Amino acid sequence: RQDAAAEEEEDNHTSLEDQWQDEEYFGSYGTLRLHLEMLSDKSRTEAYRKVIVSNSASLRSKVVMDLGCGTGIISLFCAQLAQPSEVYAVEASSMAEYTRQLVKQNGCEQVVTVLQGRAEEIELPKQVDVLVSEWMGNCLLFEFMVESVLLARDRWLKEGGVMWPSSAALTLVPCQANSYYAEKMTFWEQPYGLDFTPLQPLAQQEFFTKPKFNHVIEPDDCLTAPSDVLCLDMYTLQVKDLEEIKGQFHFCVEKPGVFHGFTSWFTVHFESLETGGATVELNTGPNSQPTHWKQTLFMLDRPVSVHAGDSISGTILLRRNPFWRRHMTITLHWSINSCKKETDNCQANHRLGQRVSPCGG
Amino acid sequence: RQDAAAEEEEDNHTSLEDQWQDEEYFGSYGTLRLHLEMLSDKSRTEAYRKVIVSNSASLRSKVVMDLGCGTGIISLFCAQLAQPSEVYAVEASSMAEYTRQLVKQNGCEQVVTVLQGRAEEIELPKQVDVLVSEWMGNCLLFEFMVESVLLARDRWLKEGGVMWPSSAALTLVPCQANSYYAEKMTFWEQPYGLDFTPLQPLAQQEFFTKPKFNHVIEPDDCLTAPSDVLCLDMYTLQVKDLEEIKGQFHFCVEKPGVFHGFTSWFTVHFESLETGGATVELNTGPNSQPTHWKQTLFMLDRPVSVHAGDSISGTILLRRNPFWRRHMTITLHWSINSCKKETDNCQANHRLGQRVSPCGG
Ligand SMILES: [Ca+2]
Ligand SMILES: [Ca+2]
Secondary structure (H helix, E strand, O other), rough: HHHHHHHHHHHHHHHHHHHOHHHHHHHOOHHHHHHHHHHHOOHHHHHHHHHHHHHHHHOOOEEEEEOOOOHHHHHHHHHHOOOEEEEEEOOOOOOOHHHHHHHHHHHOOOOEEEEOOOOOOOOOOOOOEEEEEEOEEEEEEEEHHHHHHHHHHHHHHHEEEEOOOOOOEEEEEEEEEEEHHHHOOOHHHHHHHHHOOHHHHHHHHHHHHEEHHHHHHHOHEOOOOOOOEEEEOOOOOOHHHHHHHEEEEEEEEOOEEEEEEEEEEEEEEEEEOOOOOEEHHHEEOOOOOOOOOOOEEEEEEEEEOOOOOOOOOOOOOEOOOOOOOOEEEEEEEEEOOOOOOEEEEEEEEEEEEOOOOOEEE | OOHHHOOOOHHHHHHHHHHHHHHHHHHHHHHHHHHHHHHOOOOHHHHHHHHHHHHHEEEEEOOEEEEEEOOOOOHHHHHHHHHOOOOEEEEOOOOOOHHHHHHHHHOOOOEHHHEEEOOOOOOOHHHHHEEEEOOEEEEEEOOHHHHHHHHHHHHHEEEEEEEOOOOEEEEEEEEHHHHHHHOOOHHHHHHHHOOOHHHHHHHHHHHHHHOOEEEEHHHHHEOOOEEEEEEEEOOOOHHHHHHHEEEEEEEOOOOOOOOOOOOOEEEEEEEOOOOOOOOOOEEOOOOOOOOOOEEEEEEEEEEEEEEEOOOEEEEEEEEEEEOOOOOOEEEEEEEEEEOOOOEEEEEEEEEEOOOOOOOOO
């Protein structure tokens, strides 16, 4: 009987880990490909460097935790560009042993300590003044590394300590996506003079019902001004808040065009520790320098013509998958209020896949 | 005892299928993504159309098999642009049921019969005059669909029947790969002013020991004239010949440069059925229109400076994986004979992955 109970416990344990798909998740960060992609992203990496440089005076003698440090670039910035007393560089994947070598190679081993382990389990010698992390994924939350950051905050951040980023916002805009629509849908109308329209329902299912993560939107494809649909305060956000997050939007169409879908991106802000210092911002939208996150496109079932003066209003719901804990489903509801004619009511469910796809975020 | 024997047989059967990874392989062709990629490849698709058009007189009343027909585009070209008596469109994946709809939608159901099944198992009503197939993969042979074509040839092609393509060649050229080398290797020398060289051995292992399939080589990156290293005659080629294929090369360096690796691509030829008709060629090299196959790059362990007048000689060996039947290992041996100084002897083993990666070929 005891054996059976032990086995059951082990089963539960295995199944819990599986829900986080940690082997796959941390496995992918054990190879260089993703780290190279992130390091090669200058907008991202320079933003973190700028945060360190512009706060270097205030960082003197502070204790810093760099959570999910990867190759340790942020920790090395801290050690070389400021004078913290200690930096704890925490990394769960097997990259950690290389990170240790890089810290040594760059002469930072007096300041930077690499700790291999999951944020939930790691033990630090002391509490920290600053918790810095690059936890953002596609659509801001995908992969839900943010949960590890919140748990680390609650365990290790001193009262009055600082979170970098300090806040995060998800932005949405109704847009055209002419070439994507042509490539994936119009294509079947007459390829090589043939009629392949019987494949269009399959194309819609395969290309339009899941978010397209690697989309690059031109500013000109935005049909309205973009709008922040949700804002997260990294000091007050709770793990349970992540289960279901709702936002609203109300857009005014500025020019006539074809409404193919919604595009989203995120911005994070890093508050200044210096008196009167300016906030550093990392904006992954179409008016900023490109990043490896690019933008995310949610296609409508079918395109709608819109006119200047029309309005597009609705809600966005991010529901974390109750089983696959790194996944979520994003549901958009909207209605178009035409200044010209009828009102269309539409709904589209955009699901994030049933598997962790290491999609660069 | 009988049960045990039956089970064992089933086990053997399962394991055999697994060696072909058919579920994964045909599964990937059951979605639209790969078919759209192939159809959107105009060089590829127009080459097959040109073959049909330029042989339309000779195709009259002929029986054609289109093996691995996908969406049926080649069969539809046959039915609409020539007057064959029958076209058997054979497709193993679940795409076959859509192919049937497309045949109907385009009014070709009198001529084109879609048969769902594997080439090895399918039964045709009669033998065929022409066996046409687009079986080529990365490095020509990857995925080894060619085996199915050879088996179909031996079972169903009439004495004196025609194979399209009729022959195939693999081409090799020593080349520069400056930006790929810089991105994956030089990058670690000083990212953001830091020394990340301890990651270079990892980078070499991760980025240089496997072939890079999606490479695009500029004509200017070729250090010598390209050379065909192996040629396959689709009439006489036998399945057993595929186990191990050897080729030789001897290149003369034409201009000074950095020898980063070898790039390969393939060309297939379609013989004419018309008296005095010209051969149609589909060339996937850097001097032709781009195709979805792009080119394949094999990086050296480290770059070598070469000078006009140097020669690069050696052998290429394609060894089919004895277990994973859709995979192979490509081994290149070479020596550089410098007109200036010493002789380097090098060897690199380039393995094709341990899994079927649906890499577009
Ligand atoms: Ca990330
Ligand atoms: Ca192919």
